[in-house]
Amino acid sequence: MTKSLERDLIGYGATPPHPQWPNDARLALNFVLNYEEGSEYSIGDNDGVTDSGLVEMSGSPVSRGERDLAAESMFEYGSRVGFWRLMRIFAERQLPLTVYACALALERNPAAAAAIKAADHDICCHGWRWIEHFKLTETEERNHIRLAIESLKKTVGQRPLGWYCRYGPSVNTRKLLMEEGGFLYDSDSYNDELPYYVLAEGRPRLVIPYSLTNNDLKWATGNLGTGEDFFTALKESFDLLYEEGDTHRR
CATH class of the missing domain: 3.20.20.370 (Glycoside hydrolase/deacetylase)
Structure with missing residues (x-):
């Protein structure tokens, strides 16, 4: 039986699928x-x-x-x-x-x-x-x-x-x-x-x-100092993914 624990270092690669989110x-x-x-x-x-x-x-x-x-x-x-x-x-x-x-x-x-x-x-x-x-x-x-x-x-x-x-x-x-x-x-x-x-x-x-990128763990690691820091990190992540989503849905 397959245990699904084999490492996959490739994933979707250069051609991620269209996930068909509601309202596109x-x-x-x-x-x-x-x-x-x-x-x-x-x-x-x-x-x-x-x-x-x-x-x-x-x-x-x-x-x-x-x-x-x-x-x-x-x-x-x-x-x-x-x-x-x-x-x-x-x-x-x-x-x-x-x-x-x-x-x-x-x-x-x-x-x-x-x-x-x-x-x-x-x-x-x-x-x-x-x-x-x-x-x-x-x-x-x-x-x-x-x-x-x-x-x-x-x-x-x-x-x-x-x-x-x-x-x-x-x-x-x-x-x-x-x-x-x-x-x-x-x-x-x-x-x-x-x-x-x-x-x-x-x-x-x-x-x-x-996601550990957009996560409160960043406070524990000392990467954030203020609420504005956290907001900026979240907003920049959102903006990048939204921009990429024009051609590859995220």
Whole structure:
């Protein structure tokens, strides 16, 4: 059986296909809100460590095995304040969102889950928890996928149709998603600007690549200093893709 893990360094090359966007649009633009807060590594969830992914230094200064209350509160800001600000901004502009939802995180904030459900935003599952799937055994990963689906059905009223892991998938992820049978695509790839198909388990599998170019990760790497910097980066990306879209849809 084909596992679809062979590297493809060629892709569409010089002749990308016409994706037939509605109204013959030049560019398909997807806004993604990642909701992870409350599902990250934590002492309270018996992980033995506090997630330091948001700490503005090289790792947490708190000893491993002890709670880092500062790091915990940095995550809490996102669910307490940042989420609601973004929801208001998009509601005011009547723009749809895809929520990359960690299932346990939404269980722990029912009001946020209810707001996502009421807005009828698209759901792409970001895992049961915000942890690296390549660290899980195949059995553990299968169970996480099952838990995530069951949880999101309860909190936002729909099963996810897409999937995206933290950082990257395991060698088993795509196989397990296809085994489950209800996912239309995964976004565990960074290698293109257009969706594409791979042959996986003997069947075609849709991949919608994720962008780290137009991503808040740029703040963590120190490449951005102000909101205007981020806007400029996003606008320049949009303008280039829109210009190219006149001849090759993006």
